Amino acid sequence: MYKELIVAEIEDDVLLVIDILQNDDGGPADILLSKGVIVLKGKNKPCIQIEMKNDVRKITAADHSTIPPLSEAVIDVFIERKESDDVTQKTDFIVEPTQHFCETYPFKMASVLVDINRNLTSKIRLLNPFP
Incomplete structure (x- = not known):
């Protein structure tokens, strides 16, 4: 056709x-x-x-952070929970920057594998590559 x-x-x-x-x-x-x-x-x-949009979760910084120029920081983030989440099982997610994040913020973010049921918050690594 x-x-x-x-x-x-x-x-x-x-x-x-x-x-x-x-x-x-x-x-x-x-x-x-x-x-x-x-x-x-x-x-x-x-x-x-x-593509499964249901697996996309909103991530919010747990606190306000300042990342000095030319340095990196590990910060705590909250990962959105859903009613269907089973809190008794290991629930691994890959946290990585979206295109929107890359276009909006001047930071670089490392991809990381997290288990959202292990702790209330998860840790991600951000880099401020600018002076």
Whole structure:
């Protein structure tokens, strides 16, 4: 299937091809998430989720910190909890900077593996590379 597409840089999560799925010459597509398929022109196409947004957690500094120029600091952070979290099991998360963090703050952040059930706060390492 060939279609002409115009791509725009959009920050919201949206289904960009809705016009193709809804207005195709072969009729509208059926999105069956319960079966993991999209029925397009009468044929089942697998619908594979490649990113789980549910695993993204908000991280907040536990206290105000000042990181002097050309130095690094290890700070405590709170990692968002969810009702579905099982506090009796080991719950590992990789904490790493998002693109938004990198564009907004002048710091560098090291990725770290943390167990959110081990302590109330977790530790992350930040570097201020500027004089």
